[in-house]
Amino acid sequence: MSVRDVEQQVVAVAPEGGPDPLGDQRRGLIGAPISRLDGPLKVRGEARFAAEFPMDGMVYASVAYSTVARGRIATLDTSEAESATGVVLVMTHRNAPRINAAPAFGTTPLAAAGSPLPVLQDDLVQWNGQPIALVLAETLEQANHARSLIRATYETAPAVTSFEEAKAHARQPEPFLGREPVTRIGDAEVALAAAPFAVDAVYRTPGHNHSAIEPHAVTVAWEGDDLIVHGAEQGVTHAAGTLAAVFGLAPEQVHVTSPYVGGGFGAKGVWDHHVLAAAAAKMAGRPVRLALSREGVSRIVGGRAATEQRVAIGAQPDGRFDALIHTGVAAISRHSSLPEAFTAGTPTLYRSGSFDIGLRVADVDMVPNTFMRAPGEAVGSFALESAIDELAERLGMDPIELRIRNEPERDPTTGRAFSSRHLVEACRAGAERFGWERRGATPRARREGEWLIGMGFAATTFPYVRFPGGAARITLSRDGHATIEVAAHEMGMGTATAQTQVAAARLGLPLDHVRFVYGASNLPGLVMAGGSQQTASIGASVIAAQRALVTELLEFAGEDSPLAGLGLDEIGCR
Numbered sequence: 001m002s003v004r005d006v007e008q009q010v011v012a013v014a015p016e017g018g019p020d021p022l023g024d025q026r027r028g029l030i031g032a033p034i035s036r037l038d039g040p041l042k043v044r045g046e047a048r049f050a051a052e053f054p055m056d057g058m059v060y061a062s063v064a065y066s067t068v069a070r071g072r073i074a075t076l077d078t079s080e081a082e083s084a085t086g087v088v089l090v091m092t093h094r095n096a097p098r099i100n101a102a103p104a105f106g107t108t109p110l111a112a113a114g115s116p117l118p119v120l121q122d123d124l125v126q127w128n129g130q131p132i133a134l135v136l137a138e139t140l141e142q143a144n145h146a147r148s149l150i151r152a153t154y155e156t157a158p159a160v161t162s163f164e165e166a167k168a169h170a171r172q173p174e175p176f177l178g179r180e181p182v183t184r185i186g187d188a189e190v191a192l193a194a195a196p197f198a199v200d201a202v203y204r205t206p207g208h209n210h211s212a213i214e215p216h217a218v219t220v221a222w223e224g225d226d227l228i229v230h231g232a233e234q235g236v237t238h239a240a241g242t243l244a245a246v247f248g249l250a251p252e253q254v255h256v257t258s259p260y261v262g263g264g265f266g267a268k269g270v271w272d273h274h275v276l277a278a279a280a281a282k283m284a285g286r287p288v289r290l291a292l293s294r295e296g297v298s299r300i301v302g303g304r305a306a307t308e309q310r311v312a313i314g315a316q317p318d319g320r321f322d323a324l325i326h327t328g329v330a331a332i333s334r335h336s337s338l339p340e341a342f343t344a345g346t347p348t349l350y351r352s353g354s355f356d357i358g359l360r361v362a363d364v365d366m367v368p369n370t371f372m373r374a375p376g377e378a379v380g381s382f383a384l385e386s387a388i389d390e391l392a393e394r395l396g397m398d399p400i401e402l403r404i405r406n407e408p409e410r411d412p413t414t415g416r417a418f419s420s421r422h423l424v425e426a427c428r429a430g431a432e433r434f435g436w437e438r439r440g441a442t443p444r445a446r447r448e449g450e451w452l453i454g455m456g457f458a459a460t461t462f463p464y465v466r467f468p469g470g471a472a473r474i475t476l477s478r479d480g481h482a483t484i485e486v487a488a489h490e491m492g493m494g495t496a497t498a499q500t501q502v503a504a505a506r507l508g509l510p511l512d513h514v515r516f517v518y519g520a521s522n523l524p525g526l527v528m529a530g531g532s533q534q535t536a537s538i539g540a541s542v543i544a545a546q547r548a549l550v551t552e553l554l555e556f557a558g559e560d561s562p563l564a565g566l567g568l569d570e571i572g573c574r
């Protein structure tokens with residue numbers, strides 16, 4: 001099936017009800033295998049990341065972290081640190097500027113904070129690793145040394161740090177991102193008990209820490225009452241809005257740049273290091289660079305939470321599901337509203353006579369957890385697909401065939417039509433190309449030297465979304481060049497290259513006649529890089545800007561132009 005065939009199928013659900021006129025292109029810029037436009041800068045070491053922006057008079061920051069999970073700072077001795085060589089400032093809850101709580105992700109249109117807890121505003125400790133002090137010094141080595149001289153004691157309070165302990169008090173979370181925590185259709189437990197074949201298993205996944213090639217970092221400075229931030233961001237506009245709220249500024253007073261990000265995966269939002277650096281720069285009257293160590297990232301930046309999942313499936317001898325149960329518990333920080341929604345993909349993946357799908361969360365005193373690469377689906381599909389493999393073994397059925405026999409024609413829990421779904425075709429094509437028919441179905445039957453070799457199959461689903469707030473600006477120059485401006489992000493996925501291709505194809509210009517400007521909060525749009533949607537979301541904005549430009553050019557052409565009366569889709573750009 002060609003791309004054009006697929007496009008014709010989705011015309012019925014497309015917003016404008018018509019195919020993209022560029023879809024007929026058999027050759028062109030879109031999808032062409034060209035070299036990354038930012039590649040030369042990166043291989044030459046000229047691509048500037050968050051901790052590589054030079055500023056006159058800059059000082060370096062080092063953070064001291066709590067060593068207890070919950071309680072209160074009893075004593076905090078910073079005298080040795082303050083007198084250490086090169087130290088400019090030691091900031092604690094006793095002298096830090098008074099600031100507002102950061103708006104947590106999802107609470108406002110521009111919110112991007114991983115947690116609403118204000119940093120260095122009191123002596124309370126909420127998790128092991130919470131910042132308790134920050135040192136500024138002339139060099140990073142001096143800052144790290146002085147930080148090691150800080151002495152703290154604590155009055156500890158009872159803390160829940162064990163997922164096993166927390167599960168005893170699990171609760172149902174509020175709906176998040178449009179997802180209800182519970183879906184029930186029929187009586188799945190009764191159907192499971194009556195099914196001639198069944199699997200009922202528990203799957204556990206650990207917490208995961210983010211470890212991008214570029215650790216979290218910021219370089220900040222104040223210019224009068226305006227805050228300048230060079231960060232590693234998945235949402236430059238959101239970072240600016242969040243920091244504006246924290247420091248009581250208008251959004252236009254905060255300028256965030258992030259031209260290159262060394263990997264994001266969900267955690268490059270606003271965390272304590274942003275606020276600490278900006279507050280310290282205000283106190284010291286000098287630019288500040290704060291680059292977290294790997295330890296620092298694991299202490300103050302959230303990751304994927306641990307889960308315990310039950311998957312139970314009841315089936316007939318022909319493999320058709322009578323019951324599909326996917327329930328369980330995910331750990332969650334007391335200061336996070338982002339559950340690890342491991343059941344997110346289950347309601348749409350397979351047909352079943354009954355469903356019991358439910359998510360609960362267990363409160364733990366830990367760093368606020370957050371998004372991490374396919375949040376929910378990654379660990380949820382592991383559990384579901386493992387159970388289906390177990391069921392296939394009990395049925396004596398090919399695992400791919402079992403999945404195909406439970407392929408739904410419509411969404412199995414809502415009854416809605418799929419805009420596109422080609423899982424069966426993908427299964428068959430993948431099996432053929434991978435040599436599935438030659439696999440050994442018996443575990444541990446094939447060995448190559450010291451290696452046991454096996455072959456497996458798993459399916460999964462991930463939502464196709466486009467975030468709101470997309471915008472783009474196109475400027476044409478007299479020499480036939482165009483500049484495209486979008487508050488977009490480059491984390492290694494080729495944003496600048498892909499959007500330059502889209503713009504060049506729409507404008508009918510050579511690729512080297514188009515310049516894509518991105519990575520700054522003063523540019524149009526507020527689409528974050530996350531959910532595998534940025535390319536589609538800002539691509540739609542570039543297309544909309546091109547159509548607006550053509551409309552304006554048609555007005556300039558006047559009624560006596562040969563183009564008068566033609567629709568936008570009847571006009572090509574050259």
